[in-house]
Amino acid sequence: MAGTAQPDGGTRPVIQLTRVVKRYTMGSNEVLAMRGVDLTVMPGEMIAIIGASGSGKSTMMNIIGCLDIPTDGTYVLDGVPVNGLSRDQLADLRNQKLGFVFQGFNLLARTTAIDNVELPLLYDRSHRWTDPREMAVAALTRVGLGERMDHEPSELSGGQQQRVAIARAIVTQPTLLLADEPTGNLDSQTTVDVMALFQALNAQGITIMIVTHELEVAQYAKRIVEMRDGRIIRDTPVVDRHDAAADLARLKDTQPVEAVA
Amino acid sequence: MKKTTLFKVASQSIIKNKLRTMLTMLGIVIGVGAVIIMVAIGNGAQSQIEAQIGSLGTNMIVITAGSSAQGGASQGAGTFNRLTLADADKIKAGTTLLSAVSPVLVTRTQVIGGDGNWRTQVNGVSTDYLTIRNWAVSSGELFTDDDVRTKRKVVVLGKTVADNLFPNGNAVGASVQLGRSPFVVSGVLDAKGQSAMGSDQDDVVLVPYTTAQDRLSGWRFVSQILGSTNSTAVIPAAIQEITLLMREAHQLNGGNVPDDFTVRDQTAIAAAATSTTSVMTGLLAAIASISLLVGGIGIMNIMLVSVTERTREIGIRMAIGARGSDVLTQFLIESIVMSVLGGVIGLLVGIGGAQLLGKLTGWAIATPWSAVMIAVGFSAAVGVFFGYYPARKAASMNPIQALRYE
Numbered sequence: 001m002a003g004t005a006q007p008d009g010g011t012r013p014v015i016q017l018t019r020v021v022k023r024y025t026m027g028s029n030e031v032l033a034m035r036g037v038d039l040t041v042m043p044g045e046m047i048a049i050i051g052a053s054g055s056g057k058s059t060m061m062n063i064i065g066c067l068d069i070p071t072d073g074t075y076v077l078d079g080v081p082v083n084g085l086s087r088d089q090l091a092d093l094r095n096q097k098l099g100f101v102f103q104g105f106n107l108l109a110r111t112t113a114i115d116n117v118e119l120p121l122l123y124d125r126s127h128r129w130t131d132p133r134e135m136a137v138a139a140l141t142r143v144g145l146g147e148r149m150d151h152e153p154s155e156l157s158g159g160q161q162q163r164v165a166i167a168r169a170i171v172t173q174p175t176l177l178l179a180d181e182p183t184g185n186l187d188s189q190t191t192v193d194v195m196a197l198f199q200a201l202n203a204q205g206i207t208i209m210i211v212t213h214e215l216e217v218a219q220y221a222k223r224i225v226e227m228r229d230g231r232i233i234r235d236t237p238v239v240d241r242h243d244a245a246a247d248l249a250r251l252k253d254t255q256p257v258e259a260v261a
Numbered sequence: 262m263k264k265t266t267l268f269k270v271a272s273q274s275i276i277k278n279k280l281r282t283m284l285t286m287l288g289i290v291i292g293v294g295a296v297i298i299m300v301a302i303g304n305g306a307q308s309q310i311e312a313q314i315g316s317l318g319t320n321m322i323v324i325t326a327g328s329s330a331q332g333g334a335s336q337g338a339g340t341f342n343r344l345t346l347a348d349a350d351k352i353k354a355g356t357t358l359l360s361a362v363s364p365v366l367v368t369r370t371q372v373i374g375g376d377g378n379w380r381t382q383v384n385g386v387s388t389d390y391l392t393i394r395n396w397a398v399s400s401g402e403l404f405t406d407d408d409v410r411t412k413r414k415v416v417v418l419g420k421t422v423a424d425n426l427f428p429n430g431n432a433v434g435a436s437v438q439l440g441r442s443p444f445v446v447s448g449v450l451d452a453k454g455q456s457a458m459g460s461d462q463d464d465v466v467l468v469p470y471t472t473a474q475d476r477l478s479g480w481r482f483v484s485q486i487l488g489s490t491n492s493t494a495v496i497p498a499a500i501q502e503i504t505l506l507m508r509e510a511h512q513l514n515g516g517n518v519p520d521d522f523t524v525r526d527q528t529a530i531a532a533a534a535t536s537t538t539s540v541m542t543g544l545l546a547a548i549a550s551i552s553l554l555v556g557g558i559g560i561m562n563i564m565l566v567s568v569t570e571r572t573r574e575i576g577i578r579m580a581i582g583a584r585g586s587d588v589l590t591q592f593l594i595e596s597i598v599m600s601v602l603g604g605v606i607g608l609l610v611g612i613g614g615a616q617l618l619g620k621l622t623g624w625a626i627a628t629p630w631s632a633v634m635i636a637v638g639f640s641a642a643v644g645v646f647f648g649y650y651p652a653r654k655a656a657s658m659n660p661i662q663a664l665r666y667e
Contacts, residue, residue: 062661067580087584088585091579091582092582094581102577106664110277111277115273119581123578123583
């Protein structure tokens with residue numbers, strides 16, 4: 001089940017950033033979005049990246065997500081050095097090793113849940129999968145949407161859409177699940193609901209990185225990394241880790257009218 | 262991505278936007294339809310004209326005597342008449358390419374008989390003559406080879422002559438007098454109308470050339486020898502063959518002795534007429550192609566809008582592992598599917614429209630298969646050509662910016 005199992009027993013880091021610098025030129029201005037960041041994430045971790053806007057957390061997310069490459073320093077993803085890879089190689093790496101969950105769900109409109117989830121498997125070039133359809137069904141069942149596979153995004157609630165997006169992210173059994181503000185568009189109960197799903201998936205062995213600006217959400221992770229001005233200013237384990245499933249049960253008790261979920 | 266998957270992905274987004282897809286395809290439908298109809302009309306006209314020219318005898322080759330010179334002044338073609346029946350026999354015996362050969366002995370005489378008399382041209386010819394001229398007998402029949410051999414006094418009247426001598430139409434079997442000799446009318450020719458020069462081609466009578474030589478002209482010389490081939494393609498070779506045979510017959514040895522005869526064909530006339538109609542067809546097709554071009558620009562326009570509109574979708578696809586080439590292929594297939602589908606519908610519309618137009622106007626309509634192939638192939642090419650730029654634009658997007666696009 002766990003896509004993160006390593007032959008060497010999981011001692012190889014999933015993410016290894018070494019003195020990563022990212023420099024942009026916006027017009028005539030030069031922006032230093034990352035000023036030498038070191039970060040190591042081991043398999044099985046659930047890490048939250050927090051920070052205000054402009055802190056460089058989105059830039060780091062893009063680099064870790066292989067959507068962008070560092071100006072300086074090195075990034076090794078699950079043993080693969082990302083520096084110097086071509087556009088196509090980056091695309092293949094995203095397909096094979098990463099799963100993305102975005103703030104706006106980013107599902108294809110007028111496309112059924114099952115077709116959305118199957119999509120990453122269709123872009124696979126390693127031919128690892130024998131039956132994409134079956135895997136998509138399994139992923140949707142895993143996020144609790146086995147009953148709504150033929151629904152289009154417009155027929156699903158926000159929480160359900162985000163579950164479809166999570167199913168799409170885990171369907172390729174990625175080494176790392178990257179979530180960029182996954183609860184940004186959700187109400188508080190759905191937020192807890194989605195976080196419960198992340199915690200459950202993490203318990204099954206999937207390494208998860210969540211970028212968020214809500215400290216509440218970060219409390220569900222095992223480790224919090226805080227960024228400011230392109231540098232990591234705090235990297236601590238979560239002492240008082242929240243249990244989303246328990247929180248959800250408590251929320252449902254206090255709110256007799258169930259939110260549209 | 263597998264090919265079937267690519268088509269699935271492309272057709273999904275085509276089906277998702279039914280109205281837009283149909284409007285986009287409409288441009289190609291009209292373009293291809295217009296090209297097919299225009300080419301059908303032009304081609305119909307061309308084949309009609311070609312048939313008309315064919316009836317003039319386009320495969321005909323005319324051998325006339327060459328020119329003579331007196332004291333350095335050329336007297337023009339035919340002045341030195343050395344064509345003989347022996348030449349005609351030699352050509353007939355030696356040819357491999359000519360399907361029919363006939364000498365033509367021309368004289369003018371008074372034809373007396375029936376209701377009056379008529380001065381007309383008498384052509385002494387062989388039985389091949391009608392084949393060469395692509396002419397037919399409307400009543401009675403032509404004289405036979407046997408008649409030619411035995412120099413029988415039989416005559417075939419041209420339509421004008423028959424109308425003047427026998428206005429009641431009972432010419433066949435009647436007796437007429439040519440010059441001083443009595444002839445039996447064996448048949449009447451079909452009306453052929455005016456020649457290209459404006460003379461009445463029906464004002465003529467035909468007699469066996471042997472009889473003509475004996476009874477009418479008494480000349481040893483032949484004014485023309487006509488020949489014809491089965492197809493226009495072998496005409497140049499046939500002309501060469503005739504030239505060789507004639508030089509041999511006239512004992513013109515050595516390369517520097519000029520021909521004392523001339524060999525001509527009708528291809529110049531036919532070529533002029535067909536080139537006129539093919540210019541017309543080309544013109545019609547060119548005008549119609551403009552609408553195909555406009556249709557193509559319509560596709561490009563819609564694809565550009567579509568790419569902008571689906572920036573986020575492109576971003577998502579790239580984020581989950583689509584390569585630039587995957588995105589390029591997807592959009593390219595979309596535009597090709599739209600244009601080919603439009604091309605096929607346009608083809609049906611064009612063929613149907615051409616048939617309808619033919620029925621309504623009575624114009625000759627011919628839809629050549631080549632035009633069908635070209636139209637469909639061209640619509641696919643339009644899809645590739647006008648789809649490529651938008652698809653390139655989509656493929657070269659930066660996934661980060663595409664994902665952030667609102």
